[in-house]
Amino acid sequence: MQPVIAVENVSRLYRRGVEEIHALVDVSLAIPAGLFVAFMGPSGSGKSTLLNLVSGIDRPNTGSVMVAGQRLNDLSEDELAQWRARHVGLIFQFFNLIPVLSARDNVALPLLLTPLDKRERLRRAETALRVVGLEQRAEHSPRTLSGGEQQRVAIARAIVTDPDIIVADEPTGDLDARNAEAVLALLRQLRTDFGKTVVMVTHDPRALRFVDEAYHLDKGVLLEGEAAGRAAEAIRLAAGHSSAGAPGTAP
Amino acid sequence: MTYPRLVLANLGRNKLRTALTGGAIMLAVMLVCLLLTMPNGLDAIMNRVSSNTRISVHNKAGIVYPIPYSFARKVRQVDGVEAAVATMWFGGAFEEEGKVTFPNFTVEPEHIGAVYPDYNVPAAQLADFQRYRDGAIVGRQTMKRYGWKIGDRITLRSTVFPLSLDLRIVGEMPNEGSPLLWLSREYLDQALKARGFRGLGVVTSIWVKVRDPNRVNQVMRAIDDLSRNSSAETGSETERSFFASFFGSLQGFVKIILIVTGLVTLCIIFIAANTASMAVRERATEIAVLRSMGFSRHAIFTTLFAEALVLSTLAGVLGVALAWALTGALRAFSGWSAALGPLGSFMVTTPVVIQGVSLSLLIGLLAGSVPAYGAARRPVVEVLHEVF
Numbered sequence: 136m137q138p139v140i141a142v143e144n145v146s147r148l149y150r151r152g153v154e155e156i157h158a159l160v161d162v163s164l165a166i167p168a169g170l171f172v173a174f175m176g177p178s179g180s181g182k183s184t185l186l187n188l189v190s191g192i193d194r195p196n197t198g199s200v201m202v203a204g205q206r207l208n209d210l211s212e213d214e215l216a217q218w219r220a221r222h223v224g225l226i227f228q229f230f231n232l233i234p235v236l237s238a239r240d241n242v243a244l245p246l247l248l249t250p251l252d253k254r255e256r257l258r259r260a261e262t263a264l265r266v267v268g269l270e271q272r273a274e275h276s277p278r279t280l281s282g283g284e285q286q287r288v289a290i291a292r293a294i295v296t297d298p299d300i301i302v303a304d305e306p307t308g309d310l311d312a313r314n315a316e317a318v319l320a321l322l323r324q325l326r327t328d329f330g331k332t333v334v335m336v337t338h339d340p341r342a343l344r345f346v347d348e349a350y351h352l353d354k355g356v357l358l359e360g361e362a363a364g365r366a367a368e369a370i371r372l373a374a375g376h377s378s379a380g381a382p383g384t385a386p
Numbered sequence: 387m388t389y390p391r392l393v394l395a396n397l398g399r400n401k402l403r404t405a406l407t408g409g410a411i412m413l414a415v416m417l418v419c420l421l422l423t424m425p426n427g428l429d430a431i432m433n434r435v436s437s438n439t440r441i442s443v444h445n446k447a448g449i450v451y452p453i454p455y456s457f458a459r460k461v462r463q464v465d466g467v468e469a470a471v472a473t474m475w476f477g478g479a480f481e482e483e484g485k486v487t488f489p490n491f492t493v494e495p496e497h498i499g500a501v502y503p504d505y506n507v508p509a510a511q512l513a514d515f516q517r518y519r520d521g522a523i524v525g526r527q528t529m530k531r532y533g534w535k536i537g538d539r540i541t542l543r544s545t546v547f548p549l550s551l552d553l554r555i556v557g558e559m560p561n562e563g564s565p566l567l568w569l570s571r572e573y574l575d576q577a578l579k580a581r582g583f584r585g586l587g588v589v590t591s592i593w594v595k596v597r598d599p600n601r602v603n604q605v606m607r608a609i610d611d612l613s614r615n616s617s618a619e620t621g622s623e624t625e626r627s628f629f630a631s632f633f634g635s636l637q638g639f640v641k642i643i644l645i646v647t648g649l650v651t652l653c654i655i656f657i658a659a660n661t662a663s664m665a666v667r668e669r670a671t672e673i674a675v676l677r678s679m680g681f682s683r684h685a686i687f688t689t690l691f692a693e694a695l696v697l698s699t700l701a702g703v704l705g706v707a708l709a710w711a712l713t714g715a716l717r718a719f720s721g722w723s724a725a726l727g728p729l730g731s732f733m734v735t736t737p738v739v740i741q742g743v744s745l746s747l748l749i750g751l752l753a754g755s756v757p758a759y760g761a762a763r764r765p766v767v768e769v770l771h772e773v774f
Contacts, residue, residue, distance in 0.1 A: 187767055187770070190678075192678050192766055192767050192770065193767040212683070212765065212766070213682050213683065213684075216677065216680050216681065216682045216683075216766075217680065217682070218680075219678065219679065219680040220679065220680025220681075221680070223680070225675075225678055225679060227675065231671060231672065231675040233395075233672055234399075235395040235396060235398060235399045236387070236392070236395055239387075240387045240391070240395075243387035244387060244392075244676075244679070245679050245680065246387065247387060247388070247389060247392075247681075247685075248679070248680050248681065248685075253387075253388060256387060257387075260387070
């Protein structure tokens with residue numbers, strides 16, 4: 136299957152004063168379209184940097200990032216913004232909804248970047264809210280929604296433009312167990328029902344039960360073979376989920 | 387969801403801050419508009435009270451220095467002079483108030499009507515002014531202020547001469563804004579002599595009506611030539627020039643006020659810019675999220691800039707409207723209250739409206755552009771690193 140995300144020999148170096156931080160070192164991976172994958176690893180392992188690269192928010196120092204047929208290295212800041220608007224839906228740990236807008240307006244916000252008219256934007260926002268089961272809460276402001284509901288609104292905002300990939304940065308990090316499971320199930324549903332490619336950064340061991348594949352990173356390096364297996368096992372053991380099934384075994 | 391809705395929603399985010407910032411801009415624009423009405427207002431006052439064919443003849447050393455009363459007769463002989471009247475500041479205080487509250491002059495009743503035909507005092511009242519030695523003609527503003535009417539008797543105590551005079555009001559200057567009072571020069575002269583003083587041998591000004599507007603300069607030169615090398619040389623000037631020099635010092639004051647207002651406006655720009663910067667800082671996370679969603683730097687800049695521009699323009703329009711309402715109220719009340727009389731001339735004209743609205747746009751432009759540019763130009767990943 137043709138990969139929707141192809142990362143080849145990518146390195147990313149940050150300079151903080153005189154200090155050099157090697158966030159990613161020679162990382163290569165290919166993610167086929169229509170999979171739900173997770174980038175996992177301890178803090179500072181480079182998983183968020185990798186997520187920023189595949190979502191076109193950041194650019195590598197070396198190597199190539201190809202997503203949805205577009206080599207992102209070649210795009211300027213403004214071209215990347217246009218590309219993100221068309222191809223990427225973003226979900227954040229803290230939901231990051233605009234507090235002065237209703238749930239419906241928050242969902243409709245990315246549609247401002249499309250040529251759709253007002254009526255069509257409204258229709259699509261309501262459809263997205265229906266997908267996440269919040270059509271009854273369309274008029275509510277984020278302050279009046281629970282954490283789980285806010286994250287579902289954020290998911291509706293991410294899918295409303297019908298992007299090629301959905302990128303989620305710690306989407307369960309600020310949720311209780313029940314809501315975390317619901318959000319993971321919803322992300323899984325986007326993959327199974329709508330064929331979306333979902334890429335997620337997470338510390339949450341529960342994610343292993345929902346994703347098709349988990350990529351493990353440590354100190355900027357993508358772990359492979361036995362090292363990756365040990366990392367996955369360590370996560371399962373830490374969470375007491377050793378019998379929950381192999382990665383990619385959806386519930 | 388539309389961009390205007392996003393802008394308005396963001397303006398309503400912190401209602402108190404928006405109201406205070408808008409209020410500051412509104413008051414600054416109102417203040418500037420009121421001050422901008424002053425030069426035109428002063429011109430209007432001057433045009434109303436002055437004429438180009440009327441000349442003031444006074445001592446070259448200044449209007450407080452006298453010239454001989456006999457000089458008035460010589461002036462009347464000058465070719466081109468239609469009429470001339472000798473006037474003297476009486477400085478009369480209305481007994482009930484004890485201080486000078488309106489300008490009052492001694493004049494020659496037989497000449498005053500010819501020099502001031504534009505004051506429209508009815509001929510019959512001018513005739514009464516000549517008939518009654520103690521007669522007085524009073525401006526409508528002062529008549530209204532004290533509730534006087536024709537036929538009333540009043541007493542003025544002079545702050546220049548050691549006496550009081552009982553006066554009979556025989557006429558009215560029908561100009562709503564006129565505070566003047568004229569009394570007979572001869573009446574004062576006789577009253578002084580009756581109290582053992584010398585008569586009134588001098589005057590402070592001679593007002594001259596020139597027959598031909600094209601010959602005003604020639605007539606002024608001819609009058610001043612009459613007193614050349616005497617102990618009281620005269621300096622003549624048109625009434626408009628006389629009031630212009632009088633208002634000149636006031637216009638200097640207006641310039642100072644305009645400079646101060648400019649500085650106040652600058653402060654308002656800094657305050658508004660600081661408020662906009664605070665708003666942008668508080669929303670760094672949201673801006674980062676919008677940028678990562680795909681909103682371009684241009685879209686972010688335009689949205690933030692539009693907020694500042696909408697706020698300052700709305701506040702500016704309100705400020706202009708407030709200035710317009712205030713000057714309108716002053717105009718409406720100037721007929722009712724003597725104290726507000728001259729203020730009725732200050733009007734918010736179309737150019738003032740344009741300048742006021744332009745000023746508010748300038749405030750929005752300067753206050754909004756810097757923080758909006760700052761927020762838009764930062765790379766999205768840098769902002770995300772800071773806020774997540």
